[in-house]
Amino acid sequence: MLIALLPGDGIGPEVIEQARRVLDAVCGDTLTYEEAPVGGAAYKAHGHPLPPATLDLARRADAILFGAVGDPDCDALERHLRPEQAILGLRKALTLFANLRPAKLFPELADASALRPEVASAIDMVIVRELNGDVYFGEKGMRTTAAGRREGYDVMAYNEDEVARIARVGFETARARNGKLCSVDKANVLETSQLWRDVVIELSADYPDIALSHMYVDNAAMQLVRNPGQFDVIVTGNLFGDILSDQASMCAGSIGMLPSASLDANKKGLYEPIHGSAPDIAGQGKANPLATILSAAMMLRYSLDRGTDADRIEAAVASALANGARSPDLGGTHSTVQMGDAVLAAL
Numbered sequence: 001m002l003i004a005l006l007p008g009d010g011i012g013p014e015v016i017e018q019a020r021r022v023l024d025a026v027c028g029d030t031l032t033y034e035e036a037p038v039g040g041a042a043y044k045a046h047g048h049p050l051p052p053a054t055l056d057l058a059r060r061a062d063a064i065l066f067g068a069v070g071d072p073d074c075d076a077l078e079r080h081l082r083p084e085q086a087i088l089g090l091r092k093a094l095t096l097f098a099n100l101r102p103a104k105l106f107p108e109l110a111d112a113s114a115l116r117p118e119v120a121s122a123i124d125m126v127i128v129r130e131l132n133g134d135v136y137f138g139e140k141g142m143r144t145t146a147a148g149r150r151e152g153y154d155v156m157a158y159n160e161d162e163v164a165r166i167a168r169v170g171f172e173t174a175r176a177r178n179g180k181l182c183s184v185d186k187a188n189v190l191e192t193s194q195l196w197r198d199v200v201i202e203l204s205a206d207y208p209d210i211a212l213s214h215m216y217v218d219n220a221a222m223q224l225v226r227n228p229g230q231f232d233v234i235v236t237g238n239l240f241g242d243i244l245s246d247q248a249s250m251c252a253g254s255i256g257m258l259p260s261a262s263l264d265a266n267k268k269g270l271y272e273p274i275h276g277s278a279p280d281i282a283g284q285g286k287a288n289p290l291a292t293i294l295s296a297a298m299m300l301r302y303s304l305d306r307g308t309d310a311d312r313i314e315a316a317v318a319s320a321l322a323n324g325a326r327s328p329d330l331g332g333t334h335s336t337v338q339m340g341d342a343v344l345a346a347l
């Protein structure tokens with residue numbers, strides 16, 4: 001099995017290194033790896049954030065393990081050359097439309113959550129985020145108004161097939177869990193969301209066993225902090241899912257804890273932590289690698305059919321936390337490497 005390793009920028013290479021150590025310990029030489037530059041690193045070396053050779057590797061690989069992209073040096077570049085276009089380009093080129101972002105509190109981290117422990121401990125949910133459409137991929141640009149003022153615009157759109165394919169992933173994910181699906185939209189204001197809601201309701205006829213509810217995104221943001229335990233599976237669009245998943249991460253202890261899988265229709269996947277390149281702590285050994293290590297576990301489970309190995313990694317992360325491993329985001333002093341050491345010791 002070939003794994004594409006795309007470390008990227010900032011803390012990306014630091015967290016990928018620890019995930020690689022864990023994969024080596026669990027899978028030995030049953031996996032082979034090829035690494036390629038992506039993001040700002042690729043722009044600096046090859047003049048493009050997603051060079052053809054990197055995209056080719058991603059296509060050839062059985063699964064992709066991705067760090068993070070984003071580099072303040074590149075923020076003034078034309079948009080198509082910015083590091084973020086690499087991850088957006090990979091999601092689109094490989095039709096990775098279904099982004100699963102599980103948020104579960106490890107009991108050992110109840111004190112790290114921004115919520116009171118009794119509220120935080122109930123969080124055990126999956127956010128199913130659409131990744132190939134929405135305002136991210138609509139027409140966008142800068143123009144001048146009749147009054148000669150600058151105006152930026154980004155068109156939000158979903159067609160019914162795009163909504164249906166992600167809604168099905170939401171229903172199926174709920175079916176494999178506790179049977180509750182909450183569709184999050186802004187149908188009180190947006191036509192995009194009205195279509196979203198109509199299509200989800202139409203599809204629900206195929207899933208009579210699933211308890212479907214609908215929530216406006218502003219309320220969902222509030223409910224996520226008030227009582228995160230009420231959610232089993234949330235299905236939502238690209239932009240709302242981006243925002244709600246960062247918020248859910250803090251309910252579960254830290255943004256350094258949340259993994260993700262971005263899947264196509266055949267379960268080919270790109271696996272990455274939900275966080276970014278964290279330029280404020282890059283190169284200082286402060287990054288929490290657990291989100292990336294847990295992403296590697298998701299890769300084994302979803303793309304490589306190695307659920308038992310995934311379980312082993314998740315159990316080792318839990319033991320490392322139980323044994324007191326805490327990076328600074330979790331209120332401790334463990335370095336990135338020491339967090340990796342703790343997981344390896346638990347394995």
Ligand code: NAD
Binds near residue numbers: 015067068070
């Ligand atoms: P960020 O997620 O990089 O960081 C937000 C805050 O969380 C920072 O204070 C950071 O230090 C902290 N943090 C993030 N990951 C951490 C970890 N593993 N351990 C400890 N602390 C961690 O978000 P941002 O600052 O808004 O964005 C920085 C750059 O990353 C931008 O260029 C952005 O576009 C990019 N980004 C990329 C991805 C991705 O590659 N998928 C995701 C989000 C942001």
Ligand code: IPM
Binds near residue numbers: 242274276
């Ligand atoms: C994420 C990130 C990306 C997104 C950016 C870097 C394009 O925030 O993966 O959550 O908005 O999807």
Ligand code: MN
Binds near residue numbers: 242246274
């Ligand atoms: Mn994000």
